[in-house]
Amino acid sequence: MSSKLIAIVAGVGAGTGASVARKFAASYPVVLMARKPENYEGLVNEINSSGGKAIGISTDVSDSKSVDNAAAQIKKEFGEDVAAAAAIFNASGFGRKPFLELTEEDFMNGFKVSGLGAFLFSKATLPLLLKGVDTGSKHPPTLIFTGATASIKGSANFAPFAAGKFAKRALSQSLAREFMPKGIHVSHVIVDGVIDIPRTKEWMQGAGPDAKMSPDAIADAYWNLHIQPRSTMTVELDVRPWVEKW
Amino acid sequence: MSSKLIAIVAGVGAGTGASVARKFAASYPVVLMARKPENYEGLVNEINSSGGKAIGISTDVSDSKSVDNAAAQIKKEFGEDVAAAAAIFNASGFGRKPFLELTEEDFMNGFKVSGLGAFLFSKATLPLLLKGVDTGSKHPPTLIFTGATASIKGSANFAPFAAGKFAKRALSQSLAREFMPKGIHVSHVIVDGVIDIPRTKEWMQGAGPDAKMSPDAIADAYWNLHIQPRSTMTVELDVRPWVEKW
Amino acid sequence: MSSKLIAIVAGVGAGTGASVARKFAASYPVVLMARKPENYEGLVNEINSSGGKAIGISTDVSDSKSVDNAAAQIKKEFGEDVAAAAAIFNASGFGRKPFLELTEEDFMNGFKVSGLGAFLFSKATLPLLLKGVDTGSKHPPTLIFTGATASIKGSANFAPFAAGKFAKRALSQSLAREFMPKGIHVSHVIVDGVIDIPRTKEWMQGAGPDAKMSPDAIADAYWNLHIQPRSTMTVELDVRPWVEKW
Amino acid sequence: MSSKLIAIVAGVGAGTGASVARKFAASYPVVLMARKPENYEGLVNEINSSGGKAIGISTDVSDSKSVDNAAAQIKKEFGEDVAAAAAIFNASGFGRKPFLELTEEDFMNGFKVSGLGAFLFSKATLPLLLKGVDTGSKHPPTLIFTGATASIKGSANFAPFAAGKFAKRALSQSLAREFMPKGIHVSHVIVDGVIDIPRTKEWMQGAGPDAKMSPDAIADAYWNLHIQPRSTMTVELDVRPWVEKW
Numbered sequence: 001m002s003s004k005l006i007a008i009v010a011g012v013g014a015g016t017g018a019s020v021a022r023k024f025a026a027s028y029p030v031v032l033m034a035r036k037p038e039n040y041e042g043l044v045n046e047i048n049s050s051g052g053k054a055i056g057i058s059t060d061v062s063d064s065k066s067v068d069n070a071a072a073q074i075k076k077e078f079g080e081d082v083a084a085a086a087a088i089f090n091a092s093g094f095g096r097k098p099f100l101e102l103t104e105e106d107f108m109n110g111f112k113v114s115g116l117g118a119f120l121f122s123k124a125t126l127p128l129l130l131k132g133v134d135t136g137s138k139h140p141p142t143l144i145f146t147g148a149t150a151s152i153k154g155s156a157n158f159a160p161f162a163a164g165k166f167a168k169r170a171l172s173q174s175l176a177r178e179f180m181p182k183g184i185h186v187s188h189v190i191v192d193g194v195i196d197i198p199r200t201k202e203w204m205q206g207a208g209p210d211a212k213m214s215p216d217a218i219a220d221a222y223w224n225l226h227i228q229p230r231s232t233m234t235v236e237l238d239v240r241p242w243v244e245k246w
Numbered sequence: 247m248s249s250k251l252i253a254i255v256a257g258v259g260a261g262t263g264a265s266v267a268r269k270f271a272a273s274y275p276v277v278l279m280a281r282k283p284e285n286y287e288g289l290v291n292e293i294n295s296s297g298g299k300a301i302g303i304s305t306d307v308s309d310s311k312s313v314d315n316a317a318a319q320i321k322k323e324f325g326e327d328v329a330a331a332a333a334i335f336n337a338s339g340f341g342r343k344p345f346l347e348l349t350e351e352d353f354m355n356g357f358k359v360s361g362l363g364a365f366l367f368s369k370a371t372l373p374l375l376l377k378g379v380d381t382g383s384k385h386p387p388t389l390i391f392t393g394a395t396a397s398i399k400g401s402a403n404f405a406p407f408a409a410g411k412f413a414k415r416a417l418s419q420s421l422a423r424e425f426m427p428k429g430i431h432v433s434h435v436i437v438d439g440v441i442d443i444p445r446t447k448e449w450m451q452g453a454g455p456d457a458k459m460s461p462d463a464i465a466d467a468y469w470n471l472h473i474q475p476r477s478t479m480t481v482e483l484d485v486r487p488w489v490e491k492w
Numbered sequence: 493m494s495s496k497l498i499a500i501v502a503g504v505g506a507g508t509g510a511s512v513a514r515k516f517a518a519s520y521p522v523v524l525m526a527r528k529p530e531n532y533e534g535l536v537n538e539i540n541s542s543g544g545k546a547i548g549i550s551t552d553v554s555d556s557k558s559v560d561n562a563a564a565q566i567k568k569e570f571g572e573d574v575a576a577a578a579a580i581f582n583a584s585g586f587g588r589k590p591f592l593e594l595t596e597e598d599f600m601n602g603f604k605v606s607g608l609g610a611f612l613f614s615k616a617t618l619p620l621l622l623k624g625v626d627t628g629s630k631h632p633p634t635l636i637f638t639g640a641t642a643s644i645k646g647s648a649n650f651a652p653f654a655a656g657k658f659a660k661r662a663l664s665q666s667l668a669r670e671f672m673p674k675g676i677h678v679s680h681v682i683v684d685g686v687i688d689i690p691r692t693k694e695w696m697q698g699a700g701p702d703a704k705m706s707p708d709a710i711a712d713a714y715w716n717l718h719i720q721p722r723s724t725m726t727v728e729l730d731v732r733p734w735v736e737k738w
Numbered sequence: 739m740s741s742k743l744i745a746i747v748a749g750v751g752a753g754t755g756a757s758v759a760r761k762f763a764a765s766y767p768v769v770l771m772a773r774k775p776e777n778y779e780g781l782v783n784e785i786n787s788s789g790g791k792a793i794g795i796s797t798d799v800s801d802s803k804s805v806d807n808a809a810a811q812i813k814k815e816f817g818e819d820v821a822a823a824a825a826i827f828n829a830s831g832f833g834r835k836p837f838l839e840l841t842e843e844d845f846m847n848g849f850k851v852s853g854l855g856a857f858l859f860s861k862a863t864l865p866l867l868l869k870g871v872d873t874g875s876k877h878p879p880t881l882i883f884t885g886a887t888a889s890i891k892g893s894a895n896f897a898p899f900a901a902g903k904f905a906k907r908a909l910s911q912s913l914a915r916e917f918m919p920k921g922i923h924v925s926h927v928i929v930d931g932v933i934d935i936p937r938t939k940e941w942m943q944g945a946g947p948d949a950k951m952s953p954d955a956i957a958d959a960y961w962n963l964h965i966q967p968r969s970t971m972t973v974e975l976d977v978r979p980w981v982e983k984w
Contacts, residue, residue, distance in 0.1 A: 064842050102857075104854070107857045115905065122837070159913065162911070231463060232464055237483035240481065243427055672980045675980065702967065
């Protein structure tokens, strides 16, 4: 039980990723992954200066070398015996285009982050999560994927985005069935609504109060998944605002 | 904001219902409904003697007169201006029989508790939950239905049970879409596994530790639904043990 | 192989039921059930006068005595050894009302036709369908249920309708899993759109051509289910017009 | 209406693809695509020598150049104004491996045929299908994707296969919603069972008669999709043998 238990969050920006990182940082050293340092630097400083421990690693989750490099940096920082209590995959692309205007690259980009990225992230973190089981993590080590409405519905003009999101959910279900009997909690969360972040400030004006989702409340939902005992685990759930049609 | 906010739990026995009642009793006076007094008396005493407030009402949720009577008792006890912070419908029947041996009564019994019971309970509690919205409940007043695997899959020999459970989920979805924009959080929880209660003590021997679900952990999941803000609410989720195949 | 193979259609009116009856009447004597004689009389005459064989039976599918009586009339007409090649349950209620205005009767009415009716119809016809297996029906005897969007989605103000439709789908799945290994093909068809019948003549003006579903095309889909071999059977499908949003 | 209407089938081998090709060849000249000539040569000869018209094109559907080349060959053979009445994507990979043994290449291979291949095939055939609408195809031009149980369920050890199949279904739904209002019928068929082909001859011994699916019956189901009118189209269906558990 000497290994350090850490939490790893991929896809840290202004919204869910940052809130999840803050939430888990209250209990674990956290590793924040984002493509660009400006997406995590402020948060790393914030956590470190408020008594937590955080490092940031510039990572392109859809590039296996970049993910391997991130894994190496984690071991360098926390030791070869590092174990994970949680790994949260929150990275996502986006795209909307009439189908016949899509290039092969457009389609593959839709898949690269949500599909391949989720795969590479899982490959890199599952060994650490399994070590978390071995070293007696208080809560079952937890692997969480952020999904969207497009995880269960392919809408017009969203083929690449939906293909990636469906693939991520397939991966999540497959991992749940393979790794839950090994003690790892695997969950997929469908986030259906606009998240309240600076970029969406002007959106949904006139929809009334609380029409946009709170990233902190999403982070609470993720934390609540983490602390479920292995006898009673949630595998799939949705979160949506009270005013959302669905 | 002078009205009392209470929590109402239907289907209190040895498992989920009792744990949910204990959990919500830490924050609200609770009303416990069960068909027979022996199902709630001990728990009512336990809660009242440990600083909480509980009353029990013998109720057949599938009988409108019995449900009306329960509603009247609630008003008598807590006042005409009583409001609800939470209403949890945990009642359930069960049944397994080759289809051609089923009587009309068998089939209707499968529907009566899960379908009609859920309807009557909703009719009785939604006005109190709406009053909870008006009186400024800290958390969105919450209506939760306990479901099962049979809520989404009709298995051989389970026609009445599945028909009732499917109907309950239909009701839950319809109420979510009608009442969430009015401020009420409506959720449906699929409980997929054996619950660890005295009656199941001998079950699943040899399945290893934690193979049965913890009713307290289920109650935690229900409470976590209750405290979600209206901007970020979960409508459907599952809970299952780590060893369950699905 | 001396028994007569018949087809039984419940819910014969101006739309799907009538088209299905005509389609199956080209191959089998047909029994048409509807609440009121005016719903089947014209069609019975039409089929009988064009070389087919049809009888109509006034039946309330939600009343077990009425269904028992219909079963007795079938045996009286076709002999004790009558067997069925197909039984199609196309009866449906409808209803739309704010939840708090619903009476217990409203809710039960939503369930009575779609849920209880489907149960009673299945109880009455499955023995005849099993006899169809024994007597060497060319095509696997087929039990088909007509569903709707409300079979898989509970919309606001549609609680009773959705509860009944969900229950019918639960029943259909349960019967498929119990009776397909006995040689009976059980299917559930989600009909998602407005059907082109006299009553809907003024609907969807301006939606362009072919915006309403053809009852004859639905009947073709039902017939195509019937003629599938037991090695290759469809259990669930949808039909919808090209312009429908879903 | 001078353009030739053809049918294009990708993934022609011993099973579904060949049966579908034969079925559609009775009404249209057919283009058969497979990776290797030996997969289509015999069938091309069979169709051409029995009064039909077929050409085979060696195609790797996951390689855009190969698909572009196939499209060019189709125009060379049938003229620049060639239009399609049907395009059927039946290509599939397979793979089963514990997750931690999977390489990036394994994962991408799972996606390449089912995901990228379906995308490239759709890109190449949709313009021909749209031309089929313009030129008055008797039946709505039809784009059909062959799916599997893994299209809706991610099982342990099947992450790449399920990710590809989920992605294909996402694509199919997205195309249905974008192109059905333009007159193209898009369907996704879940084939759940073992198909009766030479390669599976020894499988499922002892499961009794008709335990394996008939490729000809699957082809009938595809044809029946094709001839549905645009007012009444099936978007998703399953086919399974009578003995299959699901």
